[in-house]
Amino acid sequence: MATQVFKVPDSIIKDMTYGFCPGCDHGVAIRLVAECLDELGLKENAITATSIGCSVCLYDYLDVDSVEAPHGRALAEATGIKRARPDKFVFTYQGDGDFASIGLGESTHAALRGENITAICINNTTYGMTGGQLGPTTLLGQVTTTSPTGRNVEYYGYPIRIAEHIALCEGTAYSARVSLDSVANIRKAKQAIKKAFEYQLKGLGFSFVEILSTCPTNWHMTPQKAHDRVRDDMMKVFVPGVYKDVLQKV
Amino acid sequence: MTLTATKPEGKVLIKGNYAIANAAVIAGCECYFGYPITPQSEIGEFMSGKMQELKRAYVSSESELASINMVIGACSTGAKAMTSSSSCAVSLMQEALSYATAEELPVVLVSVMRGGPGLGNIYPSQGDYNQATIGGGNGDYKLIVLAPGNVQECIDLTYKAFYLAHKYKNPTMVLADGLLGQMMEPVTFGDYPYPEVDDSAWALTGAKGRGRRVIRSYAPSADDQCVFLNKLYAKYALIEEKEVMYDEYMTEDADLIVASFGSMSRNVKSAVKIAREKGLKVGAFRPITISPFPNKRLKELSCSAKKFLVTEINMGQMVRDVRLAVNGKVPVEFYGKGVGSMIDVEDLVDKIESLIEV
Amino acid sequence: MSHIEIDEQRCKACYLCIDECPKKLIKVGEKVNKLGAKPVEFCDPKGECLGCAMCATRCPDMAITKVFRG
Structure with a gap:
């Protein structure tokens, strides 16, 4: 008798199809979030705040209570939700532009206050929904629609290392960077998300996972080549790892 | 300034800003989020002590952008929540007020006007009538705006703001000015005079025993958005019919x-x-x-x-x-x-x- | 017997799963789905599937909806 080892998570809305482009890792990331919600039994107690960008679509796919935030303000709304209802499981799902550019103030201060919430940030080094412009994590040399000859320091300055930045905040309980470039790393990514969720359940403070992800459409790459780029280019600058873990003294 | 009793007996001599803050506490405000700005800083100062004393939520936020969005988050759970600010800082909240009207959330905002435009100065002014009644957010929306004329009305209209915001699920502003905020008058607080509004049909509480709820402003189809705007404007017509005061x-x-x-x-x-x-x-x-x-x-x-x-x-x-x-x-x-x-x-x-x- | 189930209407033809399968049991099908994509098909005549779920783990669209092992 065969045992089922994979299913569509219960926390995913029944019979939906993602609106993401073919090969986009948002789909994997949302599934991992859903699997963690399932495994920790959080679906019926969760409230999410989603911001602007492709990440906002979360509320069309995840079967949990959600409120939409203006661009960059998801962690302010999540703070409001958690302070009003501390017994609820509260998390945000944001892109890098949302989390680390327009919303960097909200992100940093939520971490500094040690808000007992979890933030998931998809880093695909570009503004995907608006057509692939330069964002806060665009790599040096990367060509985007607003860096047509590649990101140079003279005009654009440097990309931000988000997980390291959040790890520096005293209120952060957990900050990790993971990648979705391979199945092995996808499994590690899920463990990181689960740990971040568990840290909120333990009331340890702000927990954060940065997920290196693809945008094949705006990178003008096949999904396969896009994963090669994550591995060969992104992971050298944005090195996966655990940058803060209050329980492991990292 | 501290009011030792939350509900002082009889007449008390009190500044407008403290009157607003204490009225919010009596109204059952569960969450206050704020960033300092003259001439309303006493509201946040009072709330920082009182809310902690009462074990309610208080956040000294990183910006007015954050304050108003924290209010949105808290209101999405049905909580009574507020922020307070002034003129040039209320400018920063316009985007969120547009979202909050579209998301039909009971946001309460107190704006104590100072001189403008720009940084202006801290003298009393009524230069934000347009900001309050027309607003600088995008799209078709309206706030409910209550304008007190004395310190007693600062109290009465703060009570009313919480009630109307929740009754109509619409952001509601108390528009005072630096003179009202800083002047002292004898007032009475009494009890919060309005019934509690049932939010159980829409508040986010986690999807236990029911379908999930999404509070959103994004409308993918033009037709759907027209239906929504007509509904929103029918609500505004009802508010005009029922709630006009002069x-x-x-x-x-x-x-x-x-x-x-x-x-x-x-x-x-x-x-x-x-x-x-x-x-x-x-x-x-x-x-x-x-x-x-x-x-x-x-x-x-x-x-x-x-x-x-x-x-x-x-x-x-x-x-x-x-x-x-x-x-x-x-x-x-x-x-x-x-x-x-x-x-x-x-x-x-x-x-x-x-x-x-x- | 180990096997997978594919919801061909969800497949967007990124074909990441094809590379992932250690036994090369997934191939591009001939049909066109409602998304205009040629969805993948599971083709395991010799019963080689390991039930490792690497395909489903990789799939960004949950088009591989079930994996059974054993």
């Missing part, structure tokens, strides 16, 4: 009606009294809800009065609404000054005399 003084036989709002109305009333003693047929009109605006009543008054004078501590903002309400039936004059203390009673009387003589 104050009138000796308008029955008045040839000239002096219209003003907020603290400016205090001197207007005194000037009307003096002008009446001089035998001038003059009355005063004061909108208490400046959004929705008492259009209907002003239209009625334009049938009996021969002229209107609008006085404001700004360069002429509410005068536009009065002109729209009167719709050309009688002349509407403006008498104002940009910023600072209220126009003197004597100057008002002179102005009234000059208009009635003509």
Whole structure:
């Protein structure tokens, strides 16, 4: 008798199809979030705040209570939700532009206050929904629609290392960077998300996972080549790892 | 300043800002999020102590952008939540107010006006009438805006703001000014006089035993958005029908009606009294809800009065609404000054005399 | 017997799963789905599937909806 080892998570809305482009890792990331919600039994107690960008679509796919935030303000709304209802499981799902550019103030201060919430940030080094412009994590040399000859320091300055930045905040309980470039790393990514969720359940403070992800459409790459780029280019600058873990003294 | 008892007995002498803050506490405000700005900083200072004492939520936020969005988050769970701010900082909240109206959330915002534009100064002003009633957010939306004229009304309208925000699921603003915020008057608090509004049909509580709920402003289809906007505007029509408030003084036989709002109305009333003693047929009109605006009543008054004078501590903002309400039936004059203390009673009387003589 | 189930209407033809399968049991099908994509098909005549779920783990669209092992 065969045992089922994979299913569509219960926390995913029944019979939906993602609106993401073919090969986009948002789909994997949302599934991992859903699997963690399932495994920790959080679906019926969760409230999410989603911001602007492709990440906002979360509320069309995840079967949990959600409120939409203006661009960059998801962690302010999540703070409001958690302070009003501390017994609820509260998390945000944001892109890098949302989390680390327009919303960097909200992100940093939520971490500094040690808000007992979890933030998931998809880093695909570009503004995907608006057509692939330069964002806060665009790599040096990367060509985007607003860096047509590649990101140079003279005009654009440097990309931000988000997980390291959040790890520096005293209120952060957990900050990790993971990648979705391979199945092995996808499994590690899920463990990181689960740990971040568990840290909120333990009331340890702000927990954060940065997920290196693809945008094949705006990178003008096949999904396969896009994963090669994550591995060969992104992971050298944005090195996966655990940058803060209050329980492991990292 | 500390009120040791949350609900002091009888009359107390209190500053407008503290009155607003304590009224919010009595109204059951569960969450306060704020960023300091003169002339309303006492509200946040009072709340920082009182909310912690009562084990309610308080966050000293990183910006006004964060404050108002924290209020949105708290309100999405049905909580009574508020922020307070002033003029140039309320500018930063316009985006979120547009979202909050589209998401139909009971946000309560207290705006204590100071001089503008830009940084302006910290003197009293009424220069944010347009900011409050028209707003700078995107799209078709309206706030409910209540304008107190004295410290007692700062209390009464703070109570009302929480009630109306939750009753209509619409962001509601109490629009005071630096004079009201800083002046002391004897007041009574009493109990929160409104019923609690049931939010169980829409609040986010986690999807236990029911389908999940999404509070969103994003509408993928133009047709759906038209349906939503029609519903929103039907709500605004209902609010205008049910909730318009105004104050009138000796308008029955008045040839000239002096219209003003907020603290400016205090001197207007005194000037009307003096002008009446001089035998001038003059009355005063004061909108208490400046959004929705008492259009209907002003239209009625334009049938009996021969002229209107609008006085404001700004360069002429509410005068536009009065002109729209009167719709050309009688002349509407403006008498104002940009910023600072209220126009003197004597100057008002002179102005009234000059208009009635003509 | 180990096997997978594919919801061909969800497949967007990124074909990441094809590379992932250690036994090369997934191939591009001939049909066109409602998304205009040629969805993948599971083709395991010799019963080689390990039930490792690497395909489903990789799939960004949850088009591989079930994996059974054993």
